[in-house]
Amino acid sequence: MSRKRILSITAPLLAGVLLAATACGGTTQGDDDDGGGAATGGTADPDADYQTGLSIAMLPKSVNNPYFDASSAGAEAVVTELEGTYEYTGPSDASASSQVSYIDTLSQQASDAILLSANDPNALCASLDQARAGGTIVVTFDSDVEASCRDLFVSQVNGDEVALSLLEMAAEQTGGAGEIAVLSATANATNQNAWIEAMEAELESNPDYADLELVDVVYGDDEDEKSFSETQGLLQTHPDLKAIISPTTVGIAAAARYLSGSEYQGEVALTGLGTPNQMREYIADGTVTEFALWDPTALGELAAYTAAAAASGIITGAEGEVFTAGDLGEYTVEADGIVTLGPPTRFNADNIDDFDF
Template sequence: MKKLFHALAPGFIMLLVFILASCGGGSTGGSSSGGNNSGGTGGGQPLNITFLPKAINNPYFDSAASGGKSAAGELKGTFKQVGPSSASASEQVTWITNLTQQHVSAIVVSANDPNALAPALKQAMSQGVKVVSYDSDVAPDARQVFVNQANAEDIGRTEVQILGKQINYTGQIAILSAASTATNQNTWIKYMQDELSKPQYKGMSLVKTVYGNDDDQTSFNDTLSLLQAYPNLKGIISPTTVGIAAAARAIESVNKGGKVALTGLGTPNQMRKYVKDGTVQQFALWDPGKLGYLAYYAAAALVQGKITGKEGDSFDAGTLGKKTIGANGAILLGPPTIFSKDNIDQFNF
């Protein structure tokens, strides 16, 4: 009998394993907080996707997060947003390390510093985490794709063109940026400077660029400092949603609304008051909700293996239609909208 048991045992164990597997006993799948609990993709990989913006509690990134949540609902995936309370590259690195240890399927990040984040993101990718940058890019070898809100050159040149018309192409101007290391800000400023070198702007001079670090109070104080240091200042460009709103408030606080022109990138809901009272004539922005929506779809396509990040790869982006990856792994959302009194009430974000 003992010999018979030893002879039958291996076959019996194999049969038991087969039965358990057939009943789903081998499943180890789970879900994360902040989204649809099914976590399904139809492709066998869970969509456990986390957004890491420059800073949380920022209206711009909150709007982008809403778009990401909508995409998660459509794809039956999960959505979570984490990040520093103020723009900090070192804190973003800590979050990236934590998310890698949690084995999320994708990190969608807007970089405070393109190079400082690179080692941690490369480590995440080496462990199978997909990396998508959005809004502000990281070093290209530290992500698979970059979801670009609009053509960087168009943004930079448009800001100068808007301001030039308002001040009759004459006078001192300044730039109020976000962090000095922010990839998108520095790229736009480079094109602003190039646009200013054209003959039609010979009467305009860029006297200073300051950095409010996407902090409301810092940006407010920087604007007041500019107005004090340059009493003949004619205009300010602030290509950051936190900065432009703080600058508008600062200009009004010293009764210079309509005397110092202000343009930049802002959300309609933030800027509506200042447009209607004449402090700001025009500003521009894309829809951040659509940016977050597209970034989630891109991350999902990477997780599902539908794209790899190479130029020419294409994927379905829900209501935004088919999107194709361009040079350097970039996916373009589309051109920005210019807001004024004539159209601002048509938008709610």
């Protein structure tokens, strides 16, 4: 069963030692190269060979984040399979200014490709343009920049699907009525902002949600302690709050930790996006009923394959191009250079123990 459409039943986190240095240039074509590259007219040969020896680096929003650790493990496994060199590097704080210096360093090292989860859609563009001018392929994943600033974007899911899933879970857990709030990552996070906008539009237009009221959006900056404090602040500011939606793995875990030790456990619903291993204890103790996510390891794998395909000339980022991402299967480049992993999966007491990531 391909994870292109349905998340596999188990996704063990791949272990590996993160490499500290990235090799520069020196790529060679695979032994079985048939000379196939990206064709004109929006098509490509999905069976064309990847280059070996590619240097690929992943730059997440912040390091020491279990979600991005899983993505890194997936990417590193792909790069290793392709006989390339891999680096996982980034700031400890989720800010755009912190990411700029890392982009500049990778650009100076002449990395073949950068896998970037952006903290801002615009602030990184100057550095990314410089990297691309030097021949580095820029593939964003998880959180995008302006399309003109990168080559391709690997989206975890369709944004509207995420928004609908989050609202559906919140409605189910509140009986479809009451005040709800959002605990997001950073104020400039492209993906979270798109999901929040889609949720707001759905709340306004869908009569099924007429009795739900979004009363606040706060930002934990993908920092555990700040997300914990923001959760406390939400509950103090809105004593009638019925549910918190946190579309970030750091935020939902911090919110769950606060709720589990408070008078609000079982009274205020919490849902959003989290990893099963983070949230298992909170499902077990009744703090959380259900949450969702895609497989972050597979997301890292797909990002690495996409970057390698672009660096190998298999795809250019044109709509309609097709490439094969190993065991994940075939993927088609969509408009604006987007490649989509697949729909989110919901986790609850009935299935959470089937997953390990």
